[in-house]
Amino acid sequence: MPRLNGERRHRIAFTLDGKPVSGEAEPRLLLSDFLRHVIGETGTHVGCEQGICGACTVEIDGRPSRSCLTLAVQVEGAEIRTVAGLAAGPETLCVLQEAFRARHGLQCGFCTGGILVSLNALFRDKPEASEAEIREVLSGHLCRCTGYVSIMEAALAAQKRLSGKTHA
Amino acid sequence: MKPPRFDYFAPQSSAEALAALAEEGGEAFILAGGQSLLPLLTMRLARPRLLIDIMRIEEWREIRLEGGAIRIGAGVRQAELESFPGLARHQPLLALALPFVGHPQTRSRGTVCGSIAFADPSAELPLALLALEGQVHLRSRQRARSLAAADFFTGTMASARAEDEVIEAVSFPVAGEGCGYAFREVTRRGGDFAIAAFAAFVDERSARLGVGGVADRPFLRFMPRPGTKDLDEALDAFAFDLEAREDLHASARYRRELVRRLGRLALEEAERCRA
Ligand SMILES: Cc1cc2nc3c(=O)[nH]c(=O)nc-3n(C[C@@H](O)[C@H](O)[C@H](O)COP(=O)(O)OP(=O)(O)OC[C@H]3O[C@@H](n4cnc5c(N)ncnc54)[C@H](O)[C@@H]3O)c2cc1C
Ligand code: FES
Ligand code: FES
Numbered sequence: 001m002p003r004l005n006g007e008r009r010h011r012i013a014f015t016l017d018g019k020p021v022s023g024e025a026e027p028r029l030l031l032s033d034f035l036r037h038v039i040g041e042t043g044t045h046v047g048c049e050q051g052i053c054g055a056c057t058v059e060i061d062g063r064p065s066r067s068c069l070t071l072a073v074q075v076e077g078a079e080i081r082t083v084a085g086l087a088a089g090p091e092t093l094c095v096l097q098e099a100f101r102a103r104h105g106l107q108c109g110f111c112t113g114g115i116l117v118s119l120n121a122l123f124r125d126k127p128e129a130s131e132a133e134i135r136e137v138l139s140g141h142l143c144r145c146t147g148y149v150s151i152m153e154a155a156l157a158a159q160k161r162l163s164g165k166t167h168a
Numbered sequence: 169m170k171p172p173r174f175d176y177f178a179p180q181s182s183a184e185a186l187a188a189l190a191e192e193g194g195e196a197f198i199l200a201g202g203q204s205l206l207p208l209l210t211m212r213l214a215r216p217r218l219l220i221d222i223m224r225i226e227e228w229r230e231i232r233l234e235g236g237a238i239r240i241g242a243g244v245r246q247a248e249l250e251s252f253p254g255l256a257r258h259q260p261l262l263a264l265a266l267p268f269v270g271h272p273q274t275r276s277r278g279t280v281c282g283s284i285a286f287a288d289p290s291a292e293l294p295l296a297l298l299a300l301e302g303q304v305h306l307r308s309r310q311r312a313r314s315l316a317a318a319d320f321f322t323g324t325m326a327s328a329r330a331e332d333e334v335i336e337a338v339s340f341p342v343a344g345e346g347c348g349y350a351f352r353e354v355t356r357r358g359g360d361f362a363i364a365a366f367a368a369f370v371d372e373r374s375a376r377l378g379v380g381g382v383a384d385r386p387f388l389r390f391m392p393r394p395g396t397k398d399l400d401e402a403l404d405a406f407a408f409d410l411e412a413r414e415d416l417h418a419s420a421r422y423r424r425e426l427v428r429r430l431g432r433l434a435l436e437e438a439e440r441c442r443a
Contacts, residue, residue, distance in 0.1 A: 003188075003218070006173040027176035027219070028209075049169070050207045051274060063247060063276035069206040070277065073176050074199075074221060118273060139358040140271030 004073060014078045016041070017085025025072040032056040034072035035082065043084040043113050047142070054141035057114035058082045064118045064140075083113035086120055096120055096158045105154030107145035115141045119155055123162055131156070171209035178221035182228060182307070185220050186334065190309040192218050194331045199223075201245060201278035203270065204286045228336065233258065237302070237339035246275035246283070246293075258342045260441070261300060261367060264351035265292040271359045281335040284320075287327045289413075290361040290381035292353070294321060298386045299367035299378030302340045308332040321385040347371045348442030350434045353381070354426055356417060363418045364426040368434035370394070370442055377403075377431050382423045383410040394432070394439040403428045 004010050004027050013022035016039065023038035035044045035058070047053035049068045056068040059081035086094045096116055099105065106112040118137050122129050129137075134155050143151060176199075179185045189196050195217035199205060208214040222228060222242055229243035231252050238258055240249060246269055249255065249262065256263035269275055269283065269292050283293040284304060297304070298317040305314045306329060320328050329335065343349070353365035365380040375393045380386040389406050392398040407427035412420035 001178050001224075003175055003177040006175045006217075026173070028171040028173055030170070030206075030210075033170075049210050051203060054271075054273060057273055060276070064273045065276045066203075066273060068210075069202050069274075071176070071199075071202070071206075071219075073178075074202070074223070076178075136267070136358070137272055140273040 001076065010073065012072050012076050014075050014080055016080050017082060023072075027071065027073050029072045030068055031058070031070040031072050031075055031080075032067040035067060035080075038072075041082060041084055044082050045110055045113055047110065052142065053111070054114045054118070055111050057117045057141070059117060059121055062121070064121045064137075081117070083116050086116060094120075095161050096123070096154075099154045099158035099161065100151075103154035103157055104150045105146065106151075111141055111143040111145075115143070115151065119158070123159055127159070127163055129159070134159075169210050169212060171206070172212055172215050174209075174216050175218045176221065177218060178224045180224050180226070182225050182334075182336070185222055185225060186307065186309045186332075188218065188220050189334065190332045196220055198285070198334060200242065200282035200285075201274075203274045203278035204282065204288075222334070233342065237341050238262070239305075239337050239339040240280045241337045242279065242281040242335055244280055246270075246278045246280055247272070249280055250275065259300070259340050260343055261296050261349040261351060261369065262340060264349060265296045265367065268292045268351070268353055268355075268362070268365070274359075281338055284338050285327070285329065285335050287321055287325050287385065288361065289324050289383065289385050290363075290365065292351075292362065292365055292380065295365055295367050295378050295380035295386040296351070297338060297340060298388050299369050299376060300340050301388075302338060304329075304335055305337045305339070306330075306333040307336040308334070312336070318388065324384045326385075344371060346442055348438040348440065350437035350441060352430050352434045352437075354430065364423050364430065366427075366430050366434040368431075368438035370435065370438040375435055375439070377406070377435055379406070379410060379427055379431065382412045382427060384413070391431075391435060394435045399432065399435070400428075403431045406431065 009024035045055040047055035051069045197216040199219040199221045228241040232239045304320045348370045350368045353362040362381040367378040369376045375391045378388045407424040412423035414420040
């Protein structure tokens, strides 16, 4: 890639939830804003824009990461997964989402997308994750509504259902 | 807020990166994991003309065991080091300290060398590098040099790195026979920067204590062996000599008390692990 001029927009292409996407971005455009404003995928939320709250968490090449601490130009050619790709279709929920609904793992839902992305990766890569490991992953997310107890319950319920099943 | 405008360059070779850095003088910043730089940009505390993204440079993406040390290239992410096979055996202190560096969602991007370059006084990896007496390998277009960790860190977010230099790699000595290690820290919440952090390293002849988060940079001192009666006095002297910082999170007095208590616990734990 040549040096990209900061005053201009440049074409960026990557894989989003399994499908190729592309759009134009100035070098300074954050991945979170690229997803929301250029692609129009608003499942990824933006809270603090400083890496602290976790609302903007997406998977970049298989690892949950802050999309607000990543430039769109950095993910050229990468594989991005967001909360929008978790369920098989618009009318269905994945096991994790179902558990969050059943156990009141969310109230306003602002933090939820990021949390689901992190937990989905954890249970895929480490199905036997301990409660302490689940808590460590959740420590990367702030929720101002639930007080975390119901989130933890939902996570454990989902893990139980997922064990022995193949994971979406 | 949103970052100010800058050019972006993601070279594939170190030669291109070093040339760009030399040509722009202080106007170019290295972009590694971005976990400290991006917040500075969005808050507009930094206004570089150019970001040089070094993460596409294959030659810098390697972790290597060589000459009794683990050498970690500039492009190695913290999560990659965490999952390096046998890390806890090669160097237990690294395996102990890494989980305290931010969150899994920041370690996935943040690099080891980026944390050393950032030189935050509370950061865990600079403390571990100092406690183990590791090396920082610097390279510019003109020259290469290696500095001992103690000579590299010079103050709050300040280091001996020149504007045209990149930290090409850092090396942490591997664990020797009969060595024990411990890491402790105090934070308000998991994943926060440490109010005070402690890295203890005990071998057959000596005991060492590194302290982060208390002074303007991490400091290391030889200590009496745990179990000997001079330890209390030595910890007390260390606590005062660090000239503890005072901030929103903790008073200087509280930090001194942490040095006395957690410093002792860390040394005792390292001594137990030696067996
Ligand atoms: C929510 C949150 C919590 C965090 N908690 C902690 C914590 O508890 N402890 C902790 O230590 N850190 C913490 N961090 C910071 C840590 O995640 C960063 O990874 C680290 O400080 C910088 O590494 P980086 O690769 O992200 O560097 P970048 O952000 O890319 O760069 C940081 C600075 O170093 C320079 N730089 C980077 N690499 C090099 C190089 N190879 N040579 C020369 N200069 C270079 C850059 O120009 C920049 O000035 C936290 C970050 C966030 C967002
Ligand atoms: S918006 Fe990215 S972490 Fe808060
Ligand atoms: S459900 Fe409202 S912030 Fe978490």
